[in-house]
Amino acid sequence: MFKKIAKFIGLGIAVLAVTALFMRQEWLMSFQLGMQNKFYDYDLPSSEIVVVAIDEKSLEEDRLGLFGQWKRSYYADAIEILNDADAAVVGIDVTFPDQSSHGSGDDAVLANVLEKYDNVVMASRYYFEDGMKVIQWPNNTLMSADPSLGWINVQLDGDGFVRSLPLFAASKNETIEAFSLALSRIYLNVDPVDYRIVGDEFNFSDNIVIPTITQRDSQTQQDVHSMYINYFAEPNRFTHISFSDVLDGNFIDKRGNPIDFTDKIVLIGPTAIDLQDDYLSPVSQGVRMPGVEIHANNIQTIITKQFLRDQSTLSLWITLLSFLAINIILFSFLKVRFAIPLVLAEVFGVLVAGIVGYEFRIFVNVIYPILIIFLSFIGTYLVRFIMEQKDRKFIEGAFGHYVNESVVKQILQNPNMLELGGAKRDISVFFSDIAGFTTISEGMEPGELVSFLNEYLKEMTEIILKHGGTLDKYEGDAIMAFWNAPLAQHDHALNTCLAALESQEQLVKLRKKWASEGKPEIRVRIGINTGDAVVGNMGSEDRFDYTAIGDNVNLASRLEGINKQYGTGLIISEFTFKEIKDHLICRELDLIRVKGKNEPVRIYELISKKDAAKKDVTEKLTKFAEALADYRKKNFLAAKKKFEEIKDDLPSQVFAKRCDKFMENPPAGDWDGVYTFTTK
Secondary structure (H helix, E strand, O other), X not given: OHHHHHHHHHHHHHXXXXXXXXXXXXXXXXXXXXHHHOOOOOEOOOOOEEEEEEOHHHHOOOOOXXXXXXXXXXXXXXXXXXXXXXXXXXXXXXXXXXXXXXXXXXXXXXXXXHHHOOOEEEEXXXXXXXXXXXXXXXXXXXXXXXXXXXXXXXXXXXXXXXXXXXXXXXXOOOEEEEHHHXXXXXXXXXXXXXXXXXXXXXXXXXXXXXXXXXXEOOOOOOEEEEEEOOOOEOOOOOEEEEHHHHHOOOOEOOOOOEOOOOOOEEEEEEOOHHHOOEEEOOOOOOOOEEHHHHHHHHHHHHHHOOOOEEOOHHHHHHHHHHHHHHHHHHHOOOOHHHHHHHHHHHHHHHHHHHHHHHHXXXXXXXXXXXXXXXXXXXXXXXXHHHHHHHHOHHHHHOOHHHOOHHHHHHHHHOHHXXXXXXXXXXXXXXXXXXXXXXXXXXXXXXXXHHHHHHHHHHHHHHHHHHOOOEEEEEEOOEEXXXXXXXXXXXXXXXXXXXXXXXXXXXXXXXXXXXXXOOOOOOOEEEEEEEEEEEEEEEEOOOOEEEEEEOHHHHHHHHHHHHHHHHOOOEEEEHHHHHHHOOOEEEEEEEEEEOOOOOOOEEEEEEEEEHXXXXXXXXXXXXXXXXHHHHHHOOOHHHHHHHHHHOOOOHHHHHHHHHHHHHHHOOOOOOOOOOEEOOOO
């Protein structure tokens, strides 16, 4: 008992170590960020914020000219007009690093207006070039007016989304806040405080505390303090008015509603697609958000105090440890059929916690708890399986005298076969396995399981030997056999397939018998491949087996497992199909690349003998072939419809789902129809 407990304790330590490694390397953070995208409530843009959009309409105004050559006086006029309309604060999300193309006098007009009003914030930004921080200020004429400044920098996450922005950054002479913070400070009429982070918080004012995220900048190796942007609106949902309409005094928004600028926060910035000042946001819904609206969302975050923060590290680790301890204890004795619903319930609970957490403006980490749930589930049952295998050794040993009877006869005739070594031979390889055998075995007493497995293997072995196969080995419930060695067989591929068909036919009879006896119903998956392999005695002089090895043997094993992906029972390779196509009915399933192989292989489902073909089966195969042809032509919609018309056919269901995925994420232009499996 102590050894058993020690193994589970060791498992817990291993799972924690793996989880800690994932967290340190942030390998799954992209999934976490993707989940966070689903949590935002984005249908409440503030009525206190108005965007004066440099939009397509403004760009098309002949009197304004090309955007890059707009007069600075246009902005001066806009500021005057907005202040006359009693706007509370005006932010210009446009940098003016160069002198106006209309001369310094044009810049002077804007500078004079900036001196006149103290409620205007100009944009500046910084970037890194050759490891050095470069700051882009408004030009010297505009800076002479000593305007209020704000950084317009945002942060791109690894997936290209903007979820946060830097709070402040030091210039050569002073510390400057983010554009949205500077505007909010004027609007709320609060004085600046020390630019320090204390306990992951920034005291924006006496009564506004902003939760912060601290990250190490890879270029400067300095800490960058940021805040989450709480997105309140999808792109283009804030009140918009064209820049040209403001200049005309036509205060009508894009929906035709009158605009009152009194006490409003007004942002002037580009929204036209051609100006390319837009980003992916968590609420984009496929539409990029103008940068000026990102600042608008952050302003709303500040003035409403609806700040977002991450779940604390302590609470996350408490959650992880709780799941780990509880799951290992429960899974150590629960049967799989009871454990799976528990796992699903836990995952559902974690996702609900994520949703509820957002209601309290906390990003609950859902990915790492789900990771530890699955790791504890898989790990515990793997440990149980390994321990139980020791108790089942006697089952496998009990069948040793059944193995390779034909080889024994050859040894009696030619004792030299006992020498180690092998020869290259063209063979057909057969692999079979009972689907879900571990679950079945857990529901039976050892004695009952031995009797059941004995009966199954006896029936299957007799069929293999009847068709001239060489039984290589049993591995629990799995069977490996091959044809054309040691005795040469002309039709070895056909004999292998006939053995497989008869095995499935015999299983139908056995299932009826077992059902009457209250025994479980089993399904068997078979994979067959034909090709060269090394066949002979492998091992040491004291212990060896007559067996086959090589890539073609491995492919047969892979094909047995591939059945699970298509819901089939008999899969053969194109190499076997070539040998038996004139005698047996098959349907082409797919062109695949199995794990460990670079070259694709065409696979077929073995159906029946030709003289046993049924009309409805033939029709189904014809429809499937038509659908498969459309699929390979990338006509995924047409293919899906045809696959869905084929009723009660699992491969068709698989392809229909695959068509859905390809319609959402189309394959590359050079796609050759090959489906690659990354697992065995």
